[in-house]
């Protein structure tokens with residue numbers, strides 16, 4: 507009999523999900539989710555609102571049950587175990603600390619054993635999250651960021667095998683959020699704790715995760731490292747959800763090229779295409795090079811500057827390419843490059859769409 511690859515994966519993984527589906531009435535919230543998370547990995551479930559990420563996290567936690575499928579933790583089947591019998595700590599979006607308990611009492615809530623030992627464990631955890639000295643404060647005497655760190659300490663108090671984070675940073679302001687991202691990631695690496703975090707924030711996922719699971723309408727669109735997801739998206743949805751994208755429609759012609767309007771663009775060697783295929787070329791805004799002078803050359807085109815928008819550290823240009831039927835492209839340039847170019851509205855600018863920066867999607871994958 508042939509080995510079942512899913513079962514094999516779920517037996518060796520820190521967390522294994524095999525064929526998880528969930529319906530709410532006639533609405534299908536999750537369809538056939540397969541995922542194996544390795545020990546010590548930080549995995550982000552990323553996707554737009556309503557894609558099913560929280561439902562999946564709740565099913566992993568045992569707070570909801572799946573209609574079909576299996577869940578394993580370190581090889582043990584936990585599909586039908588109640589939350590308390592699964593070995594995890596969880597942090598939710600809103601602080602969820604008990605307002606009438608002190609920080610110590612909140613963190614020690616799930617701890618068993620002598621009071622003295624509990625006190626020692628709380629001190630240890632507070633120093634771990636850099637909050638020593640706030641043992642006797644109440645949640646309303648703490649900032650939002652401090653409350654989330656206490657919630658994190660509480661989730662880690664029993665040294666669980668798995669840490670589940672449900673949008674833990676989304677209620678915080680941008681500066682605190684960035685700081686906590688780094689703190690959580692460094693703590694997770696020091697402890698080596700397997701972590702699953704739900705987020706709809708692509709930057710959070712790209713900066714924190716070892717692997718990202720991109721979800722859409724209840725299915726997994728792609729699983730990969732941040733570099734895979736950003737540089738090698740497998741579908742139009744992933745390409746557009748993570749980062750910004752330019753799309754150039756065209757038809758494959760002889761010489762490993764794509765004709766788009768009057769321009770023939772050379773493809774990367776790796777592109778597997780057939781002459782006559784209708785395709786969409788994809789290129790990130792920062793991968794378009796703006797040249798100071800027209801020099802021609804491979805994949806060079808002339809564009810016209812429509813507008814420019816300063817976005818802090820870089821500038822986003824909107825360009826129109828007459829030889830591609832006035833197709834609009836966006837290109838991101840650094841401030842030093844911008845200063846060198848000294849751009850004027852309506853100016854003609856030479857661009858290079860280097861073959862290595864192009865990805866080819868069949869019309870189906872790009873639909």
Ligand SMILES: Nc1ncnc2c1ncn2[C@@H]1O[C@H](COP(=O)(O)OP(=O)(O)OP(=O)(O)O)[C@@H](O)[C@H]1O
Nearest residue numbers: 530533535553554555556557558559560561562706
């Ligand atoms: N208890 C429920 N009853 C009915 N529908 C539900 C229930 N829980 C979730 N849903 C629906 O399932 C879908 C997925 O919800 P879920 O909360 O998992 O999405 P999400 O990706 O976490 O989104 P968000 O980022 O907005 O929280 C949504 O369309 C939601 O309305």
